[in-house]
Amino acid sequence: MRSRWFLVAVLLLASAFKPTTPPGERSAVLISWDGAEGDHVRANVAAGKMPHLARLAREGALVDIEVTGHGTDTKPGHAQMLTGYDPAITGVYTNARFGPIPRGYSIFERLHQAFGKQGLVTVMLTSKGPNLGSQSPPGSNAEPFSLARASITVWDGDRIRQAHSVGRRALRYIKRYAPKGRFFLFIHFADIDVAGHLHGEDSREYDAALAECDAWLGKIVAALAVEGAAERTLVYVSADHGFDRGTKRHSHATRIFLGSNDPELSQPGEQRDIAPTVLSAMGVDLTKITPRLPGKVLSKQGRATPP
Numbered sequence: 001m002r003s004r005w006f007l008v009a010v011l012l013l014a015s016a017f018k019p020t021t022p023p024g025e026r027s028a029v030l031i032s033w034d035g036a037e038g039d040h041v042r043a044n045v046a047a048g049k050m051p052h053l054a055r056l057a058r059e060g061a062l063v064d065i066e067v068t069g070h071g072t073d074t075k076p077g078h079a080q081m082l083t084g085y086d087p088a089i090t091g092v093y094t095n096a097r098f099g100p101i102p103r104g105y106s107i108f109e110r111l112h113q114a115f116g117k118q119g120l121v122t123v124m125l126t127s128k129g130p131n132l133g134s135q136s137p138p139g140s141n142a143e144p145f146s147l148a149r150a151s152i153t154v155w156d157g158d159r160i161r162q163a164h165s166v167g168r169r170a171l172r173y174i175k176r177y178a179p180k181g182r183f184f185l186f187i188h189f190a191d192i193d194v195a196g197h198l199h200g201e202d203s204r205e206y207d208a209a210l211a212e213c214d215a216w217l218g219k220i221v222a223a224l225a226v227e228g229a230a231e232r233t234l235v236y237v238s239a240d241h242g243f244d245r246g247t248k249r250h251s252h253a254t255r256i257f258l259g260s261n262d263p264e265l266s267q268p269g270e271q272r273d274i275a276p277t278v279l280s281a282m283g284v285d286l287t288k289i290t291p292r293l294p295g296k297v298l299s300k301q302g303r304a305t306p307p
């Protein structure tokens with residue numbers, strides 16, 4: 001029994017991100033909680049209902065993020081979160097008006113451009129079919145990630161999954177790749193959005209989905225510690241869009257959030273700032289990126305990406 005508690009204590013000590021880790025040696029996990037409304041998340045964190053996001057934010061920060069420049073839907077939200085570009089460049093405006101994101105523009109591809117194909121492993125793990133899809137069905141538009149897919153080391157999307165299935169797969173990827181070197185793991189949980197559409201943003205079910213996703217965040221962080229990767233791995237949690245308060249829809253749901261153990265994260269911003277923040281934290285030189293990223297790094301300096 002004593003050795004078990006000793007092990008728990010050691011894991012807790014080893015589970016914090018070490019800010020002195022050089023950006024070029026860091027890994028990152030970016031988690032999207034589909035449809036998680038920013039003020040609702042903040043209220044639940046304050047009420048002690050989301051202890052794992054609260055703990056992450058104590059190491060780094062929890063900042064307010066606005067969705068700007070596009071519809072508050074799953075497709076354009078993720079296109080912007082995962083590229084940093086506005087719809088005029090990604091071609092993804094709403095769930096109904098979209099095309100394939102041009103080749104080379106996603107975080108996955110930017111990381112491979114900067115560090116090579118062997119330099120790190122990229123994984124895209126999703127839980128909705130078409131909205132973050134890679135299919136090119138005959139007679140309709142190719143989905144947003146149909147061109148990016150070829151450059152991502154592990155594509156694990158195009159299917160509907162619940163949190164327990166996504167979470168278990170995420171833990172497997174961490175076990176497989178975290179001990180070997182650098183990785184970027186994107187994990188998408190659809191459950192909060194599904195609960196919101198079925199029961200409303202002010203429902204018990206919506207709260208339960210937030211709590212379940214928070215519990216998986218805790219397991220993901222614990223798995224990084226078990227694999228000895230927590231000290232060099234940044235964890236970010238955000239959303240594609242919020243929810244219209246007290247309703248079952250997200251027509252004008254611009255209020256989201258970014259929570260992370262990234263010690264540099266320190267100012268609120270817009271959804272287009274997430275990609276440059278993550279890329280910069282992982283050591284990508286943003287001045288080398290074309291077209292220029294319109295967003296800024298959400299650090300104390302708040303530096304805009306140079307023209």
Ligand SMILES: [Zn+2]
Binds near residue numbers: 035074193194197250
């Ligand atoms: Zn939705």
